[in-house]
Structures are given as structure tokens and as C-alpha cells.
Amino acid sequence: MILDRLGEQWTVMTLAELATGPRRYRELERALQGISQRMMTLTLRRLERDGHVLRHVEPTIPPSVTYELSPLGQSFASQVAALVAWSRQSKTQIEAARTAFDAKPRQT
Template sequence: MATQTAAQRREEARLAYNAYLAGCPSRKLLDTLSDKWVSLVLAALADGPCRYSELARTVAGVSQKMLTQTLRTMERDGLVSRTITPSVPVRVDYRLTSLGEDLVPLMQAIKSWAEIHMDEVEAARQAYDSSAASGDA
């Protein structure tokens, strides 16, 4: 087996994981990462470990079922780890793994972009809706 350079390994991975292809596993990962609850939970855990109840308070509007499902998905993908401390009641803490921590700057940039540009997006939506309503679209 020949030794590969880092550039060769990156190129091989790029060819193996092309998200434009329907069957590519990276497309499923992009689906997960683009979920609003995943991005909000990731941002909430960026400051450090949290208990389930803390996450539920921080991520306003998420149902118990959706938060549980989101955390399980993130744990399965290696983004979050779950630690159970036997006590009464049982304490469960969630924290980002190193893989999840690598993702934080990207997700925080997207969150910041959305917050900064929301007025412009709302104006574009209103202009589009007005145009569509008048039959210009």
C-alpha cells in the first residue's frame, strides 16, 4: 500500500463523499446539520455542558420529543456525548465532542449572519410576496 499525502487523502475523500450525489452519506449529514434544532442545540452547548432541562429552557419552542430526538441524532453522529450521573433524581449532562466543537465556529457564523441580515431578508420576502400577489412573478 502506497503512502498518500494529505492532499491526496483530501482529494480521495472529496471524490468518495460528493454531497451532490443522491446516495452520498454526506448528504444525510448535511440534512442533519441544516436542521434548526441541531444548530440551536449546538450553539447552546458551545458554552459548555448542559443538563436536559437547561437545554429545554435555552432553546425556546422546542418540544420535549424534538429535543430528545435531536440530542439522540447528534449523539449518534458523534457531535454530542451524554453523561449519566447516578443520583436522585438521575443527572444527565450533554456536552459537545471534539467533532461537535469543530462545527461550532461554522454554526455560530451562520447564526450571526441570520441575526445581522434578518431585516434585509424580511424586506426581500415582503417585496417578493408583493410582486407575487400582483402577478409580476
């Protein structure tokens, strides 16, 4: 169950963003470039359901919604941080390896 959640791209990226502190919905949406509104909502709901994210609604017009990591979410995010850092550091090497692999003729 936990590994399934960890395997979701937007979960890891959302945790990384929220690790810097509470964020409003639109701030998260801007930070997570490429995420659809539907996927953003689903990801936040899943994280909230699992106890990783706390959702705060302020009774303003329109309502102001802020998300932050719970203590459980902070613990999870600290474990994920190394994976996020590695991914960012290795992106160029992985892309180069893929390009080299794709350029090789296929042997059947």
C-alpha cells in the same frame, strides 16, 4: 449525510447553545424556545449518535443528565458559528424582503 444534519434547524441551534459549554436538558429546552420535548430528544440523540454530543448521567434521584460537545462537535460547531451569526444579523433584512415580496401582486 452531514449536510442533511446541518440542514435541520434544531441541530444548528443546539450546537450553538452547547458551544457555550455543558448544559442540562432543561437548560437547553429553555434556551431553544419553540422546540418540543420530542424534537429536543430526537435532536440530542442524533447528535450523540453522530459523535457530536456527549451525554453524561449522574446517579442522583432523579438522574441528572448533562450534554456537552465532543471534540468532533466542537469542530462542527465552530464551522456552524458563522452561519448562526449571519442568520442573526440578517434576520431583519430577510423578513423585510419577504414582506416586500409577499406584498407584490402575482403575475401569472
